[in-house]
Amino acid sequence: MSVNRYVCAYLSALVLSAACFADAYDAPVGFYSTATGQGAMLKSQLGTIMTTGHIQRSYGDFRFASVLFDTDPSNASNIILVYNEASVSGTWDSGSTWNREHVWPQSLQPGSVSNSSTGHLGDHHALRPANPGINSSRSNKPFGNLNSSGSFGAQTGGTYYPGDNDAGDIARSLFYSDTRYDATLPNLSGGTIGDINTLIHWNYADVPDEFERRRNHVIYSQAENPSFYTNNRNAFIDHPEYVWSVFGGGNNDSLLAVSASPNADGSSSATVDLGRVITGSAVPAAQSAALFKGGADPTYYEVTASGGATSSVNGRYNAFIGGTGLDGINVGLTGSTATAGLLTGTVTVDNIDVSSGGLGQGSADSDDVITVNLDVLDHANASFASGLDQNLLTIDFGTLAVGGVVNSGFDLFNLDSTLGFTADLDLDSIIGSGDTGTLGSDLSGFAGLAAGGSSALSASFDTAILGSFSASYTLNLSDEDIAGATNQVLTLQLIGEVAIPEPGTLVLTWLGGFAVLQRIGRKRD
Numbered sequence: 001m002s003v004n005r006y007v008c009a010y011l012s013a014l015v016l017s018a019a020c021f022a023d024a025y026d027a028p029v030g031f032y033s034t035a036t037g038q039g040a041m042l043k044s045q046l047g048t049i050m051t052t053g054h055i056q057r058s059y060g061d062f063r064f065a066s067v068l069f070d071t072d073p074s075n076a077s078n079i080i081l082v083y084n085e086a087s088v089s090g091t092w093d094s095g096s097t098w099n100r101e102h103v104w105p106q107s108l109q110p111g112s113v114s115n116s117s118t119g120h121l122g123d124h125h126a127l128r129p130a131n132p133g134i135n136s137s138r139s140n141k142p143f144g145n146l147n148s149s150g151s152f153g154a155q156t157g158g159t160y161y162p163g164d165n166d167a168g169d170i171a172r173s174l175f176y177s178d179t180r181y182d183a184t185l186p187n188l189s190g191g192t193i194g195d196i197n198t199l200i201h202w203n204y205a206d207v208p209d210e211f212e213r214r215r216n217h218v219i220y221s222q223a224e225n226p227s228f229y230t231n232n233r234n235a236f237i238d239h240p241e242y243v244w245s246v247f248g249g250g251n252n253d254s255l256l257a258v259s260a261s262p263n264a265d266g267s268s269s270a271t272v273d274l275g276r277v278i279t280g281s282a283v284p285a286a287q288s289a290a291l292f293k294g295g296a297d298p299t300y301y302e303v304t305a306s307g308g309a310t311s312s313v314n315g316r317y318n319a320f321i322g323g324t325g326l327d328g329i330n331v332g333l334t335g336s337t338a339t340a341g342l343l344t345g346t347v348t349v350d351n352i353d354v355s356s357g358g359l360g361q362g363s364a365d366s367d368d369v370i371t372v373n374l375d376v377l378d379h380a381n382a383s384f385a386s387g388l389d390q391n392l393l394t395i396d397f398g399t400l401a402v403g404g405v406v407n408s409g410f411d412l413f414n415l416d417s418t419l420g421f422t423a424d425l426d427l428d429s430i431i432g433s434g435d436t437g438t439l440g441s442d443l444s445g446f447a448g449l450a451a452g453g454s455s456a457l458s459a460s461f462d463t464a465i466l467g468s469f470s471a472s473y474t475l476n477l478s479d480e481d482i483a484g485a486t487n488q489v490l491t492l493q494l495i496g497e498v499a500i501p502e503p504g505t506l507v508l509t510w511l512g513g514f515a516v517l518q519r520i521g522r523k524r525d
Contacts (some may be wrong), residue, residue, distance in 0.1 A: 025216065077089060081134075144161075167229070171243075173259040175247060180396060199247070255365050279338060296323055339376070341376055409456060424449060429476045438496075439461055466499060472492070
């Protein structure tokens with residue numbers, strides 16, 4: 001079945017996590033612990049595993065067992081037929097609605113079938129419910145035609161295509177039969193049953209989905225199938241990565257990487273930066289990260305998200321068909337932004353083929369890690385004082401004599417609320433009122449102000465005209481332009497007086513463009 005066909009089905013059968021079935025249909029821990037070899041040795045080990053404890057069920061049993069493991073997820077009374085994927089009543093009606101398809105044709109294996117037949121003729125892993133007409137049309141045609149796609153049917157050259165949604169299922173069924181019944185069936189590599197290269201291709205093009213995995217598990221499970229359970233499993237559904245070592249080229253040369261320049265051992269790393277947000281904001285949307293494929297051989301890979309990371313690709317049932325390629329994984333984060341700090345997680349990609357062509361290839365291809373980061377920031381805090389939240393500053397120029405322009409410096413600070421995780425400060429506008437023609441502010445030197453930083457600014461007083469003056473400047477500031485930014489207002493108050501001084505007083509006057517202190521002479525009697 002296709003990858004997405006029956007995702008999250010059978011909710012009434014099992015109570016599962018939000019990750020859908022996750023590992024609900026995995027084999028028990030240690031079930032394949034003795035599958036340690038490669039090639040012919042691995043095939044022998046898998047044959048032993050799939051034979052040991054196998055409870056033989058009959059061809060006749062399939063009439064009543066199919067409704068348990070070929071169940072339509074939308075209607076528990078129906079079953080899904082192979083090839084055309086029709087949903088029909090699971091009740092046996094002597095083969096009128098559906099009959100029993102030997103994926104490995106009955107005519108191409110020893111013996112003749114009857115309802116009492118066990119062994120491969122009655123093995124439920126090797127049988128599928130089928131539309132009688134389609135079953136007859138398929139007959140004993142070998143599966144093949146590497147470039148086929150679309151729906152089921154006979155192909156040029158006398159081969160048969162199961163359809164896109166069943167191609168991988170059919171291939172893994174044949175791999176099971178060839179391995180479990182190695183001593184009694186013709187060799188699959190002979191081409192009578194199917195083209196071996198095409199079957200290998202289908203194993204990677206159509207990975208095991210929930211329907212196929214559930215079917216495998218229910219056939220095996222006494223808890224799910226108490227009357228007809230077999231106590232054995234199809235290893236190539238549980239571990240489709242075994243296919244290449246057993247039936248393919250043996251030494252796998254695939255290399256996966258999350259950067260264009262992996263290390264010699266195949267490992268690589270990449271960082272996806274989701275940017276910066278203010279506390280309390282939503283976590284930004286996931287971003288795409290590149291996954292590179294090198295080498296000629298196909299491979300399966302496992303993706304695991306940890307920490308706060310999320311990934312659009314998860315689990316062990318992911319594959320590259322072969323050759324060089326490029327795919328994308330959408331990675332993101334989940335978690336609380338209530339407090340300032342770094343929100344982070346990792347997504348690990350593991351090439352899980354069991355064979356290797358050398359360092360950095362296949363099973364010797366080291367893991368690749370994508371780190372996903374998000375800076376969660378406290379609000380910027382503008383102040384006229386260092387270490388003190390001061391939002392009002394008054395500058396009194398005092399009383400000055402008529403002259404030029406007098407300047408007075410002051411500083412604007414962005415207080416660091418959380419060290420390393422405080423937003424930058426932006427100045428959005430300055431609005432003046434009062435005697436702004438005489439008392440001015442020059443904030444042109446202000447740029448975005450990082451947390452903990454300061455900016456030296458100035459105010460001015462033009463003393464060309466006698467009188468008392470005052471001006472007020474509203475500084476509209478805000479957090480940097482990121483999600484959750486808010487505004488802040490500071491007020492700069494300027495006052496000053498220009499007067500004719502009394503004789504004998506020290507006054508600031510202007511001579512040749514410079515401000516100097518002079519004492520005004522006494523008036524003579």
